[in-house]
Amino acid sequence: MSAAAQVAVTPVLVLMSGQLTLVAIPANLLAGPAVAPATILGFVAALVAPFWPQAAQWLVIPAGYAVGWIIMVAQWAVGVPLATLPWPGGLPGLGLLLIAVAVAIPVLRHRAWRTVALTMAGVALVVVLVVRPVAKPWPPPNWLMVVCDVGQGDGIVLAAGPGRGIVVDTGPDPVVMDRCLRRLDVRDVPLLLLTHPHADHVDGLPGVLKNRHVGAVIVSPQRVAPQESSRIATILARYRIPEWTPPSGSRWQLGPSEVTILAPDPSQGKAGGQGEGSLINNASVVAHVRWRAGSALLSGDIETEAQDELLRRLAPRADVLKVPHHGSRRLDPAFFASVGARAALISVGADNDYGHPAPSTIALLQRLGARVYRTDQSGDLAVIEQDGRLAVVARGP
Numbered sequence: 001m002s003a004a005a006q007v008a009v010t011p012v013l014v015l016m017s018g019q020l021t022l023v024a025i026p027a028n029l030l031a032g033p034a035v036a037p038a039t040i041l042g043f044v045a046a047l048v049a050p051f052w053p054q055a056a057q058w059l060v061i062p063a064g065y066a067v068g069w070i071i072m073v074a075q076w077a078v079g080v081p082l083a084t085l086p087w088p089g090g091l092p093g094l095g096l097l098l099i100a101v102a103v104a105i106p107v108l109r110h111r112a113w114r115t116v117a118l119t120m121a122g123v124a125l126v127v128v129l130v131v132r133p134v135a136k137p138w139p140p141p142n143w144l145m146v147v148c149d150v151g152q153g154d155g156i157v158l159a160a161g162p163g164r165g166i167v168v169d170t171g172p173d174p175v176v177m178d179r180c181l182r183r184l185d186v187r188d189v190p191l192l193l194l195t196h197p198h199a200d201h202v203d204g205l206p207g208v209l210k211n212r213h214v215g216a217v218i219v220s221p222q223r224v225a226p227q228e229s230s231r232i233a234t235i236l237a238r239y240r241i242p243e244w245t246p247p248s249g250s251r252w253q254l255g256p257s258e259v260t261i262l263a264p265d266p267s268q269g270k271a272g273g274q275g276e277g278s279l280i281n282n283a284s285v286v287a288h289v290r291w292r293a294g295s296a297l298l299s300g301d302i303e304t305e306a307q308d309e310l311l312r313r314l315a316p317r318a319d320v321l322k323v324p325h326h327g328s329r330r331l332d333p334a335f336f337a338s339v340g341a342r343a344a345l346i347s348v349g350a351d352n353d354y355g356h357p358a359p360s361t362i363a364l365l366q367r368l369g370a371r372v373y374r375t376d377q378s379g380d381l382a383v384i385e386q387d388g389r390l391a392v393v394a395r396g397p
């Protein structure tokens, strides 16, 4: 009877709340048997209590169990994921519901169709109850940094206040980068760092500029790679966004993130390295980020020579290391040891042609006590504050 009553009041509830309650019928069926004992025992206890309080005390114990059962069912029903469907309120919602019922009645009268409909409903229920709870909400609340899963490349976002993010590299694909920023609800980018002008770090730039305001862009010294740098400069000029190479030590506080530029140091002259690719990698902009609960080192694609230079000049330490150059094997173990990170985040594409990350690099990081996270295996990676310390949460592939 309670199920029938639920069906009867559903149009009124839709009209009032603009929600279609899906668990109301099973919840009513479960709670139903407890309603009568709870009501009758409670009523009798209230009548008896004035002249025989002891009997009333005995009567309210089973009544209490019955009420407890009803509350438990209600709490379960509220907790079921997708317990309510967003449904247009008012008369349009009521009209839509009537159409749905008009379609459902002839379908459910037909035996074969009824079986199909029940099977589909059963599968949907299993998906909602079993699969959905596994999916975590994204982003985790109070995220501080997210390494977007951009495939082979880097695309990183630092929290800079509500709706704002500092972007460090843009990955190779504008669509992928735009999607990651939209998931994080970043509409305003006060600061954009392009660590170096390689495609896997800058070709997603149009995705960041899409429907977003970008304040200023920091780039590595243009003289290192004039051709690639001029390509970025052309895009930025079109949007009238200034670009510059700030000196090492430049610092900004934006929202919860304090960003300090550590490299390249202009006074050091041209960065070393074999071949043009390594020269450009070694001129990467390196940034140190400090939050209330800890710090991170964003090291672009610097290779052995620039790691060594940074170690000698500043020896930066950090709780989280964005592993340089997608975990390439061209590394300086002393630099990794000196950073002393507890978590090592590797932004890398599955089955890439470069052999990134190198097994030897992963082994070294683990030997140094860092927990290794990879975007190719775990999808987007978020750094959050948990109990006053930094923690890493994966979105899942």
Ligand SMILES: [Zn+2]
Binding pocket: 153, 154, 198, 200, 201, 301, 325, 326
């Ligand atoms: Zn790269």
